[in-house]
Amino acid sequence: MNIDKFTITSYDQLTGFDRTNGSLDLILDELSDFKLAQEEEKTDITGKAGRTIGSLKKNKKVTGSGTNGMLAGGALAAMTGSDIEDGEYLIRYTDTISVTNNAGTTTETAIGTTGNEIGTIYVRDANNAYISGGKKLTQTSAAPAAGEFSYDPATKAVTFFAGDVPDGTEVIAFYDAKVTGKKITNDNGTYSKTLQVFIDVTCEDGCDNLFHGQFIINRADFSGTFEIQGGSESSAQNFEFTSLPDLCTGKSDLWTFVLFD
Template identity: 25%
Template sequence: MTTPNQWGIREVAVATFYDLKTGKALVQLNNLKTSGLENSAETVYARGGRGNAKILGFSSGREGKVTLQDALFTNQVIAMMTGNSLDKASQQIYQRDVLQVSDNSASLKYTPAHAGALISVYKLNSDGTHGTELTYASSSIAAGKYTLTAKVLAFNTGELPDGAEIVAYYQTDTDATSNKITVSSDKFAGSFKVVLDCLVRDVVTHQDFAAQIVINNAKMEDNWKVDMAATGDPSVFDIPMQILKPVNGTEMWTMTIYDDALLA
């Protein structure tokens, strides 16, 4: 079937990122909400004559932008935009436990990452705010003190009645499968080859054809955000990129329309 000369496009692309150094595929995004290309250039004009009208135009400063909007957040892509690697290992996270006292003690939900004093321990007021702080005692318990053995906090006898609430802040360890994403002051987003696979529809036959856009050098922008809100649609992740000229050529991007049923 002859590939179309006129076509329409609607479906969002599938985006695949490749490492510029190794050529290896890094990640594919197949849950995009939008994908778009923008092309621009600067034009200066020679003017003259009565009315100082434009006579000749000289174009330069070719630029291109690609913006992907993902319905999901992908750890690998976020890491690529930070310039840091993903840290897949056990990490220490902060934990807040509200505990009820029973028989002069209370048990934490998790094991603290550090022996000794917790970050903070407070008696809890009836409105949920912090009351009197309880401080750590390394040996004998006195008024206003607590000791810690494994996950169990022990309090001065009779100081806290059964059912009284305390709040404890501490750190605990995750398992080894956790992913840590880091934004640091000395690392920035990288450049990658980006391939966008699309569908186009022939205006004459109304048949669908495959189209592949290859962006040889796309620099991820460093300005991006993660929105969080209590209402509305789920947050989306915008991935803005600048299209750069490859060092060994002039093709900033190409688009090939083809019949995938006739692939070799």
């Protein structure tokens, strides 16, 4: 290992840990790019005839920024100042229901006020429109009349008025359903986290020897400015943080770089 001449060939992963209890909060292991940038203010000290005789240096600042090739729940939580929660949650479910013999079945159990769990079912017109065209059926808790339907949450059965919806028709329903999953909440009054960060890298010296390195940032203040994108572009996770001195321990290190075989 010769650190007189070496390059960083890859950024392997970034891990972030809670500064209080040491728990793992995030891991970014598909880093497509990463950069550590340093700034420093320098003011020249001038003497006679305006010549520069020294300089005053202050306000050193280190920022880290990069892109992970995939979205990461831990990073979203860090940048929104939230936690990843496990539990049961309500979502708005879009359901396409096939009608046979004036009946159909929802995929999920619709949840809501008794007799109004679904509320409205939409029937598409010949142009497949169900907002600007088509017709709307209203839920009833009694036997359905023309333009109505009933719903039994216990069996997920939907019953239409006889002849209202032809067999083979696909109707659309939007309703609240309970799912088991994970939740990240972006609360207006909660802000991005400050974590202890470790950045693992692979290095190579001028003699083609591979070795490892790790940047240690004891107080990385994550930015709450980010984008979530998808569609024609892949869903990537951009992130940025500012390294701060650790006022609790009195250490002013903005980063430490350890190199090892």
